[in-house]
Amino acid sequence: MSFSVEMARFIVALSISWFLTRIPLYLLPRINLHDLPLVDHPASPPVDEALILQLLRVRRAYWASIPIGLVPIVIGLLMIIQSPSSFGFGLIVGAAWVLIARITPFALDSMERYPYAMGLIHELNRIRLEPPACCPNPIPVWEIDGVRCTSCDRLLLAESRPDIGRRRSDNLLVGAMRVILLDGRPFTDAAEEE
Numbered sequence: 001m002s003f004s005v006e007m008a009r010f011i012v013a014l015s016i017s018w019f020l021t022r023i024p025l026y027l028l029p030r031i032n033l034h035d036l037p038l039v040d041h042p043a044s045p046p047v048d049e050a051l052i053l054q055l056l057r058v059r060r061a062y063w064a065s066i067p068i069g070l071v072p073i074v075i076g077l078l079m080i081i082q083s084p085s086s087f088g089f090g091l092i093v094g095a096a097w098v099l100i101a102r103i104t105p106f107a108l109d110s111m112e113r114y115p116y117a118m119g120l121i122h123e124l125n126r127i128r129l130e131p132p133a134c135c136p137n138p139i140p141v142w143e144i145d146g147v148r149c150t151s152c153d154r155l156l157l158a159e160s161r162p163d164i165g166r167r168r169s170d171n172l173l174v175g176a177m178r179v180i181l182l183d184g185r186p187f188t189d190a191a192e193e194e
């Protein structure tokens, strides 16, 4: 078999495996039977119980990639054990690539270690439970670059918003590719703290 055919098989297998391991983050939060009362995409969601529950849901979908990614790895290993297979090797590399990226922390800060870090969810829940003393009528809303009070416009938490698993208002394919390529990570940088 020529080298180019083997190479093409390797790349096809790698792409399939990479995609399969990343797709749960897009699909799982969006195929729930019980929809939470979240405002429609792309409006900024208020920091309320539905948002916290949704974040926990998306977080589970993010980590679901680990068991799902093990499937192409095991299939690839079985193929390689039987005979040298560039397709099997591609399956292993594609899934392993995603899994290593998942496990590697993004930053040292407990709020930014992963896109859906528990530290970040705790911090948002604290804002929900203890209304900030920024003005007499605080309404915290998670905008793209951070949590702001809509009454007085003060920045309450400088953490940009990752994808929160709502049905997207943009083109289905573009929306899916954006989530999959960014792996749930925020699209914009966090606001500068004053």
Ligand SMILES: [Zn+2]
Pocket: 134, 135, 136, 137, 138, 139, 149, 150, 151, 152, 153, 154
């Ligand atoms: Zn305020």
